[in-house]
Amino acid sequence: MTTTLTMDVRPASSGAGPHWLRRALRHQPLGVAAVGYLILLVLAGLLAPALAPYDPQAQDLTTVLSGPSAAHWLGSDSLGRDVLSRLLYGIDPSLVNTVTALVVFLALGVPFGILAGYRGGWIDATISRIAELALGIPAIIIVLVVLAVFSSSPTAAMVALGVLGAPGLTRVTRGVTLVVREELFVTAARVAGVRPWRIMSGHVLRRTLGPVLVQASVFAGISLAFQAALAFLGVTSGGDRPSWGAMIGDASTVITTNPWLLVPPGLAIAFTVLAFGVLGDSIRDLTSGEPATVTRRTAKQARDPKPKLSIVDATSDALLNVRGLNVSAGAGTALVSDATFQVRAGETVALVGESGCGKTMTALAVLGLLPAAVRADGGEVIFDSTDLVAGGPKAYRAVRGSGIAYIAQDALGSLDPTHTIGSHLKEVIGCHDRLSARDTRARAVELLNQVNLTDTDRVLASYPHEISGGMAQRVNIALALAGRPRLVIADEPTTALDVTVQAEILRLLRELQEDTGMAILLITHDWGVVADIADRAVVMYAGEVVEQSDVDTLFRAPRFPYSAALLAADPNSAPEGARLPTLPGRVPPPGSWPSGCRFAARCAHVRDVCTAGEVPLIPVGAHAATRCVRVDDLVQEGALPQ
Numbered sequence: 001m002t003t004t005l006t007m008d009v010r011p012a013s014s015g016a017g018p019h020w021l022r023r024a025l026r027h028q029p030l031g032v033a034a035v036g037y038l039i040l041l042v043l044a045g046l047l048a049p050a051l052a053p054y055d056p057q058a059q060d061l062t063t064v065l066s067g068p069s070a071a072h073w074l075g076s077d078s079l080g081r082d083v084l085s086r087l088l089y090g091i092d093p094s095l096v097n098t099v100t101a102l103v104v105f106l107a108l109g110v111p112f113g114i115l116a117g118y119r120g121g122w123i124d125a126t127i128s129r130i131a132e133l134a135l136g137i138p139a140i141i142i143v144l145v146v147l148a149v150f151s152s153s154p155t156a157a158m159v160a161l162g163v164l165g166a167p168g169l170t171r172v173t174r175g176v177t178l179v180v181r182e183e184l185f186v187t188a189a190r191v192a193g194v195r196p197w198r199i200m201s202g203h204v205l206r207r208t209l210g211p212v213l214v215q216a217s218v219f220a221g222i223s224l225a226f227q228a229a230l231a232f233l234g235v236t237s238g239g240d241r242p243s244w245g246a247m248i249g250d251a252s253t254v255i256t257t258n259p260w261l262l263v264p265p266g267l268a269i270a271f272t273v274l275a276f277g278v279l280g281d282s283i284r285d286l287t288s289g290e291p292a293t294v295t296r297r298t299a300k301q302a303r304d305p306k307p308k309l310s311i312v313d314a315t316s317d318a319l320l321n322v323r324g325l326n327v328s329a330g331a332g333t334a335l336v337s338d339a340t341f342q343v344r345a346g347e348t349v350a351l352v353g354e355s356g357c358g359k360t361m362t363a364l365a366v367l368g369l370l371p372a373a374v375r376a377d378g379g380e381v382i383f384d385s386t387d388l389v390a391g392g393p394k395a396y397r398a399v400r401g402s403g404i405a406y407i408a409q410d411a412l413g414s415l416d417p418t419h420t421i422g423s424h425l426k427e428v429i430g431c432h433d434r435l436s437a438r439d440t441r442a443r444a445v446e447l448l449n450q451v452n453l454t455d456t457d458r459v460l461a462s463y464p465h466e467i468s469g470g471m472a473q474r475v476n477i478a479l480a481l482a483g484r485p486r487l488v489i490a491d492e493p494t495t496a497l498d499v500t501v502q503a504e505i506l507r508l509l510r511e512l513q514e515d516t517g518m519a520i521l522l523i524t525h526d527w528g529v530v531a532d533i534a535d536r537a538v539v540m541y542a543g544e545v546v547e548q549s550d551v552d553t554l555f556r557a558p559r560f561p562y563s564a565a566l567l568a569a570d571p572n573s574a575p576e577g578a579r580l581p582t583l584p585g586r587v588p589p590p591g592s593w594p595s596g597c598r599f600a601a602r603c604a605h606v607r608d609v610c611t612a613g614e615v616p617l618i619p620v621g622a623h624a625a626t627r628c629v630r631v632d633d634l635v636q637e638g639a640l641p642q
């Protein structure tokens with residue numbers, strides 16, 4: 001390893017702590033006031049014995065139903081008890097009841113929402129149907145039944161309210177999870193072999209926090225108002241302990257003669273409900289600006305509940321053997337058809353072609369990470385003698401991370417913005433090695449050193465937004481290496497980086513390959529990258545493999561007019577000052593592929609034979625193949641080099 005990088009920490013543009021607080025104060029003064037009010041309320045509740053001028057239960061029959069006075073600032077109730085003291089002592093039970101409802105609401109709503117959104121399929125369908133049913137149940141009737149069974153206990157009423165409110169939260173959390181699960185960093189974690197429960201609890205949960213907190217604040221307000229309504233109706237009994245609800249209940253009995261008694265607890269409840277509402281609005285405003293780097297839709301493509309692992313082609317020396325792979329979307333529109341190629345242990349194969357030719361879909365099919373509406377519906381993806389397509393989700397899970405790793409183009413999008421680099425590495429290392437905390441850190445440092453990152457203490461403590469794109473890609477490579485994979489699939493890993501960093505990353509991949517012996521399947525548009533790093537190239541056009549060959553042969557003597565035209569149009573290989581030929585026309589989109597040769601409409605050498613029927617891959621030489629039926633003629637005519 002020759003390249004060494006030092007830390008390039010950009011000034012933090014966002015983060016936790018004082019910066020967040022300053023932003024909140026500037027943009028959400030009402031939210032800060034609401035938090036301040038709630039903190040004061042909790043303190044007043046805790047300090048009630050010191051603050052209250054009277055014992056809340058002390059009756060003074062000489063001051064029954066007196067209005068506000070110097071002795072009783074907020075007056076006294078029908079038993080002569082001081083209203084201010086009861087209000088202060090009432091804070092704790094009111095908030096405890098609210099918290100009880102909130103805990104039940106969150107404990108049921110969040111896990112089921114995340115589970116439904118993340119796992120999808122029958123789990124999602126079951127949870128969603130139950131939630132819909134529960135939302136249709138009239139809450140007040142259930143709560144009244146619970147109160148009848150549990151001797152008018154306010155706690156039981158609050159538990160019931162939490163249960164009845166949870167389905168609404170489940171729906172919200174599910175919706176957020178559906179978006180988060182498609183984010184690249186979740187795909188990256190899945191490919192690294194991180195277990196689903198860890199992804200749900202570590203990555204998805206954090207991203208749902210904003211909407212969940214908004215729902216929680218609104219629900220807290222509702223539960224407080226609900227307590228008051230139940231007490232007003234006289235269906236709950238709080239014993240002798242004062243609570244705001246009980247005060248409302250007492251006041252309601254003398255509402256015609258002494259309406260003032262309703263005012264102190266009514267205002268306390270109204271302000272507190274308002275504070276919860278304002279808090280919810282502020283959280284929503286603050287969190288709505290969070291990055292939502294939805295870069296690629298991903299989902300499990302196979303749903304076979306009992307995977308059958310089939311051993312095939314044990315004699316082939318290919319580490320990855322893709323044969324006749326078909327990928328289609330929606331009602332059956334083919335995106336990739338009959339893709340066939342191999343990657344041998346330790347070699348680098350480039351998947352080349354213009355945008356929209358199916359390179360990424362092929363790679364995602366190999367990883368078992370096709371988008372939700374896209375599926376592999378034919379062919380084989382044999383990795384290390386196991387057919388992954390036939391094996392289904394279990395087979396894919398078994399090879400991801402330790403067998404096949406993935407490096408995406410969007411280096412920063414592949415990292416969870418709420419986790420430090422150290423936390424990413426720790427998580428992935430934990431999936432592959434059982435190590436103590438100290439050894440895990442040592443392994444993380446080792447991996448960072450492997451990708452030539454020094455100053456490891458600072459790198460480990462940094463958040464993704466604090467490092468440069470090049471460093472982020474090195475971190476992704478380190479994460480990919482954590483499982484000691486035998487094949488790394490890199491989808492345009494340098495495209496988003498500037499030119500000097502691109503060269504460094506390519507050099508790093510080459511060095512790592514020499515050190516570890518891993519194979520690389522590299523997706524790229526760039527012939528310079530192919531020439532630089534690849535041993536063999538597989539050229540794709542309109543969802544088909546049209547040519548494959550070793551790179552030297554391909555550059556010297558392409559055997560498909562499309563490859564020849566792409567190479568001729570490549571600025572890297574053009575003589576200086578020469579005018580670059582262009583390739584007219586566009587790749588036909590899926591659904592409008594012509595029969596016969598799909599390149600025919602753009603080919604300068606087309607004849608009737610080209611469009612007469614399907615063209616198979618025709619072997620040319622020992623290790624090359626082309627889909628051009630006229631290959632021999634074109635070589636003879638000089639249209640393709642000898």
Ligand SMILES: Nc1ncnc2c1ncn2[C@@H]1O[C@H](COP(=O)(O)OP(=O)(O)OP(=O)(O)O)[C@@H](O)[C@H]1O
Nearest residue numbers: 329335354355356357358359360361362371374590
């Ligand atoms: N989720 C999807 N549903 C349906 N069609 C899709 C989906 N994603 C991609 N496609 C289509 O599949 C075809 C192949 O796309 P793919 O991303 O594999 O091409 P590519 O060669 O990798 O292009 P690029 O270099 O731009 O990434 C394209 O026509 C694209 O529009």
